[in-house]
Amino acid sequence: MKRVLILLAIAAQITFLIGMYVNSLVPLYYGQEIKVKTEPIDPRSLFRGNYVELSYEFSLVENSRHFKNGARVYAVLKKGEDGIYALDKITEQKPSSGLFLRGRVAGTYGQRIKYGIEAYFMPKDKALELESQARAGKVVTTLGVLKNGRAGIKDIDLLDEANGQ
Amino acid sequence: MNFLNRNFLQSEVRKWLNEGIITQGLADTLAQRYNLDQGREGSNLIIKTIGYLFIALALIVLIGSNWEEIPRSFRMILLLALTFLAHTGGYLHYKNGNENAATGLFFLGNMLFGASIILIAQIYHLGEHMPDGVLAWAAGSLAFALILKQRFLMMQALVLGFIWAGIEFYSYGVSMPFFGLFLLSSAYVLTKDYSPALMFLTLVAFFNFTFQIYYTALVGDSGFNWYSAEISVYPTYFVYIFTFLLIAFYGIFANFYNRYSPVVLSSTLLAGIIYLLINSVIEYYSIAIAPPTFVMVIFYAILAFLAIVAFMQRHFGFLAFCALYFALPWIFNPDLFSYEIQGDRVYFIEFINLISSVTVFLTAIYLIYQSSKTDSSAQLYAGICTMFAIALIRYVNLLGDYIGASILFLIFAVVMLVVAKFRSKKRSAQ
Secondary structure, eight states, X not given: OHHHHHHHHHHXXXXXXHHHHHHHHHHHHHSEEEXXXXXXXXXXXXXXXXXXXXXXXXXXXXXXXXXXXXXXXXXXXXXXXXXXEEEEEEESSOOSXXXXXXXXXXXXXXXXXXXXXXXXXXXXXXXXXXXXXXXXXXXXXXXXXXXXXXXXXXXXXXXXXXXXX | OOHHHHHHHHHHHHXXXXXXXXXXXXXXXXXXXXXXXXXXXXXXXXXXXXXXXXXXXHHHHHHHTTOTTSOHHHHXXXXXXXXXXXXXXXXXXXXXXXXXXXXXXXHHHHHHHHHHHHHHHHHTTOOSOHHHHHHHHHHHHHHHHHHHTOHHHHHHHHHHHHHHHXXXXXHHOOOOTTHHHHHXXXXXXXXXXXXXXXXXXXHHHHHHHHHHHHHHHHHOSSOOOHHHXXXXXXXXXXXXXXXXXXXXXHHHHTTOHHHHHHHHHHHHHHHHXXXXXXXXXXXXXXXXXXXXXXXXXXXXXXXXXXXXXXXXXXXXXHHHHHHHHHHHHXXXXXXXXXXXXXXXXXXXXXXXXXXXXXXXXXXXXXHHHHHHHHOOXXXXXXXXXXXXXXXXXXXXXOSSSHHXXXXXXXXXXXXXXXXXXXXXXXHHHO
């Protein structure tokens, strides 16, 4: 019996890892590709090494609004003239159509919304380089967005390069 | 045989052997029959486990530094394969009856499992709720600890669970009642495979856990901040200190003090440090709230249990201590030392501090007195450490004035010298 349990525990760990791997690939392969404006900050993850923390215009909750900590919200996006997607509105009701991102509210004061696209990993020197370049120009992130609002980061570039200018 | 009786028999067998009442052969036979520990053979396992821990840490640091040179898919396959191989190796060793080697490899496998989670999060830029990954890591490790009922595996799972609950609480302001499952598992493993280190970790985790639950119940999900922590910590801190000290006494009366001494020592010290920390953050006059009912229920349950043990073993001195502790919540009831200013209740924290210091001081004297009777050096050190803790606190946070502190130190000095004299007299009489 004990041996069977051990084998089950091993199988559970391996299945979890494969599930996590597959799950993170889905938005990148099957999601709609969009570009959004981004502001990088460079912190350091406790376990995961160096990464650029990314912030978007739809990451911040307006001061006039307040959500319950941990609440599920949706950022509805619309395409701008420059081809870059921008925030239309943030809603607690899941939109029935259109392009939107699924996020969760974090914190009680100065609330932010997390969409699972806030970290981009790269070696420290590259992260710092990106940050200093970002001060001069704008940065855009390319996302893969699924119909249910789940997104993954495909790439990150400077705005000029992204526009091909 | 339950573990309390086994611990008792174990210490008796050691005594009989030392006094020459029984031979080594008989001691071994008894140890075998009742499954007693005659000196742990675990040191090799400890060294091995630490070795595996370093391997895993090296891997995590390597991943952290973003080893760009190796293709991502290859890194992924490499870590998955390593996790699988370590666990499979553990399983094969376990099947062949080599439990020590199996434990070491399962430990390594769990660390590699965590490294794989980190790697996937890194490759795919997952900025999702980070503690979820740590929880998965902790839960995956807990399964092995429970199946094998092994102390090292349990320590691993407990530490990971502790980190998970800590990040959730201190970064996101959410307390995690689910962490209670880790504590229960740890208590269960302790009855099967006792280790002082695991006991200590469990006590620390328990302290932290109850604080988080209480804090959230009090403050809601508005997140952790030091000001509200100050208010909520105060009414519970003395309960914790005395819970730790009661555990120390419990050791004395359950006749397995020697085995539990490292834990008792460290938890007493810990209680002192917590006390010091709380003292340093609380203002002279502060707003406080009475201890919540559930904390008091736990406190009285422990106290009642200890009083029964003490009564059954005819330790009337300890019964008197139980009575003192029983009265503590009333002595410390903040409402008794408060007055109202413009609708706000204000408390004389310093006065309450004085009473708690005196109580801890009496406890220290009692421990030292016990040590002179039982000749237990662990009790002596526990008493001395407790006394030093108070001395340190009083030095930092003077008892109102320098003269008060100086008198207190003088009393400590007298107690220590009397004890020394008493012990040397007893030695020379022997």
